[in-house]
Amino acid sequence: MLMDMDERAENEVFRALADPTRRALLSMLDEEAQSVSALTGRFEMSQPAISQHLKVLREAGLVSERKAGRNRIYALDPEPLRHAAEWLERHCDFWATRLDNLGRHLREKHGKDA
Amino acid sequence: MARTLRFEALYPYAPEQVWVALTDPEAIGEWLMPNNFEPRVGHCFTFRTKPAPGFDGIVQCEVLELDPPERLAYSWKGGGIDTIVRYVLAAEGGNTRLVMEQSGFTGLKGFMVSKILGGGWKRMIAERLPAAAARVEGGRYRSAHDDPLSHCHD
Numbered sequence: 499m500l501m502d503m504d505e506r507a508e509n510e511v512f513r514a515l516a517d518p519t520r521r522a523l524l525s526m527l528d529e530e531a532q533s534v535s536a537l538t539g540r541f542e543m544s545q546p547a548i549s550q551h552l553k554v555l556r557e558a559g560l561v562s563e564r565k566a567g568r569n570r571i572y573a574l575d576p577e578p579l580r581h582a583a584e585w586l587e588r589h590c591d592f593w594a595t596r597l598d599n600l601g602r603h604l605r606e607k608h609g610k611d612a
Numbered sequence: 613m614a615r616t617l618r619f620e621a622l623y624p625y626a627p628e629q630v631w632v633a634l635t636d637p638e639a640i641g642e643w644l645m646p647n648n649f650e651p652r653v654g655h656c657f658t659f660r661t662k663p664a665p666g667f668d669g670i671v672q673c674e675v676l677e678l679d680p681p682e683r684l685a686y687s688w689k690g691g692g693i694d695t696i697v698r699y700v701l702a703a704e705g706g707n708t709r710l711v712m713e714q715s716g717f718t719g720l721k722g723f724m725v726s727k728i729l730g731g732g733w734k735r736m737i738a739e740r741l742p743a744a745a746a747r748v749e750g751g752r753y754r755s756a757h758d759d760p761l762s763h764c765h766d
Contacts, residue, residue, distance in 0.1 A: 512720040582724045590617065597621045597712065599643035603633055604625050 507559070511578045514558035519543070520551050524560060524574060531573035533566075615722040616715040623708045627701040630708045631681035634699055645671070653678050659690075667691035688714065693721065 514520055519541065526537060534552060538545045552572055555561040562575045623630055633639045635651045645659040655675045663669035670690055677685035677698070685698040695716040702709045717725045 508720045512723060515720070515723055579724075582720050585721065586724050593617070593619050593712065593714070596644050597619055597710070600630075600633055600710075601621065601623055603639060603643040604623055604629060607633070607639075608625055608629055 507578070508582070510558045511560065511582070514554050514560055517551070517554075520555055523548070523551055523555065527561060527572055527574040531571050533569040533571055535569070537572070615717045615725050616713050617717075617725060619712045621710045621712075622704065623710060624706065625708055626706065627681040627703050627708045630701055630710060631684075634684055634701075635678075635680070647673075649673075649675075651675070651678055651680075657686075664691075673697075693717065 515524075522541075523537060526532065526540060534545060534549055537552075538548045541548060552561060552563075556563060556572075559578050560575055562573050564571050564573070633643065635649070637647055637649045640647050640649055645661045647659045648657045649655070650657065653675050657673050657675070659671040659673065661669045661671075667690065672689045673686045675684075675686050676696065677683055682701050683699070685696060688695045688697045695714050698713045698715070700711045700713075702711075
């Protein structure tokens with residue numbers, strides 16, 4: 499029920515997500531894969547600063563990079579988020595099932611009418 | 613940032629009856645997990661279940677709050693989480709509304725709890741995670757049974 503992803507990987511993902519600019523970058527890459535210059539145009543920030551944020555996201559496995567001619571195109575890789583979301587789903591299922599069990603337990607003990 | 617999972621259920625029994633189910637070790641063992649709970653603030657106890665990868669099957673707990681038949685809280689540590697589980701019971705007609713909250717998620721899990729269940733990143737997650745999103749979208753969880761209706765949101 500409570501399986502964990504590798505703790506180090508998890509910390510890296512969390513660190514990457516902790517910054518609002520990086521979260522904004524992920525949201526933009528969720529709309530479409532883009533080059534660093536297209537992304538930079540949407541921030542009041544230098545291209546090297548955006549590149550540095552993309553590097554952190556890449557190292558956390560949240561963003562992938564491919565070459566297209568002279569450009570590098572960045573895309574969202576939701577795998578680490580999927581992992582955490584699946585953990586969360588299992589966890590919610592765990593409690594929902596247990597609370598159903600509680601209802602069944604009460605029914606068996608006290609009958610249908612209280 | 614809210615980092616609390618919240619579940620709600622309505623049971624057609626009096627709070628005193630639900631309270632027994634929440635505080636009698638044998639009853640708890642039937643609906644939750646085998647345990648050595650005692651209704652005493654400060655009592656340390658464990659839940660034991662089948663181990664899974666990353667989880668040795670043991671949840672370490674301590675009773676933090678005990679106010680029959682209304683409030684019960686214990687710590688809940690295991691499988692990489694260190695949280696608090698709290699039950700609040702309220703009479704509603706002849707029924708009991710049970711609100712169960714699990715709070716204190718930190719790190720990535722805390723982030724996921726607040727962002728996903730808070731709806732912040734619904735699209736990013738929803739389009740790529742149909743199964744999970746169906747459950748958490750709108751912050752609601754509908755149980756497979758007709759009753760009780762459980763909600764899972766922050």
